[in-house]
Amino acid sequence: MTSYIGRFAPSPTGPLHMGSLVAAMASYLDAKAHQGSWLVRMEDVDEARCLPGAAEAILHALQALGMDWDGEVSVQSARTAHYAAAYDRLHGHTYPCSCSRREIADSRLGLAADGSAIYPGTCRNGLAPGKAARALRIRLPHIGEADQKISFIDRWQGPVSQDLAQEAGDFVLFRADGFWAYQLAVVVDDAQQGITDVVRGVDLLDSTARQIYLQRLLGLPTPGYLHVPVVRNAAGEKLSKQTGAQALDLAQPLASLGEAAGHLGISVAGAASLDALWRSATEQWAVRFARRR
C-alpha cells in the first residue's frame, strides 16, 4: 500500500524536449522511488497556445522512453466546469477587473518573479463607471494582514516563503482571453486527482505560494513540493519551445534519458536497457530524496 500519487503535467505546445523530459523524469522517479502512482495530465487549458498533435507526440515519447503512466490521461480542456465550480466557491474572495495590460504596466508596481506585472488593485472596490469586466481576480489579504505570507519546505530548494500581496498581487483566475488561469486549474486538478507530491521545474517555484493560497481558500490539501533545476540553452534561457528546444531523438532513448538524468545529478552510464536505466536511476533517486513527513 502506498499513499504517493505524483503527476507530470505538460502543456501540449510542442513535442517533448530535454527541458520537459527532465521534469517528467524527476516526477516519474519520485513516484517510483515511493512505490507510488504516476499520472499524466495534459494542461491544454490555454487552448490558444496548444499545437494539434502535440499531446499525442508527448505520450508517444513517454512510452518510447519506458515511462508508463497509471490510469487515464486527464485533459484540462474537458474540465472547465470544475474550474468554474471552484471559482464559485471562492465567492467573496474575487472581483471582476477591467484593466488592460497597458494600464497595469503603467502603474509600475513592478513585476512578480514570474514576469507578470503586479496588479495595483484598481478594480478592487468595483469597476469604474462604463468599464466592462475583462478578467476575474483573487482578492488577496492586504499587506500587513496575517495570512498573506505563505511558507513551505521544498524538498529540493529548501524553505521558501512568499509575501503574496507584495510579491504576486491580486492574480488572475479567469483571463481576459476567455480561459481559466493555470493557477486555478492546477489547484483544482491536483486535488481532484489526489496528488500527494508535485515534482516540476523550478520555474514554477514562484507559482507555488499562489497555489497553496487557493488550496487553503478552497479547503483542499496541500501536496508536498519538489522543484528541480530547469535546463538552460547556451544563452542561459530556460529551454522551451520558445527558446528553440529540439524534439528528442526517440531513436536514441538511452542517450536522451542519460542526458536528462545528468541534469538531475544522476549517472546511468553503462545501463544497457531501458529497464536497467530506470532501475539504477530510481535507486539513486530514492537514496537522495526519501520523503520525510
Ligand code: GLU
Ligand atoms: N503545464 C505546466 C508546464 O508545462 C506545468 C504545470 C505544473 O507542473 O504544475 O509548464
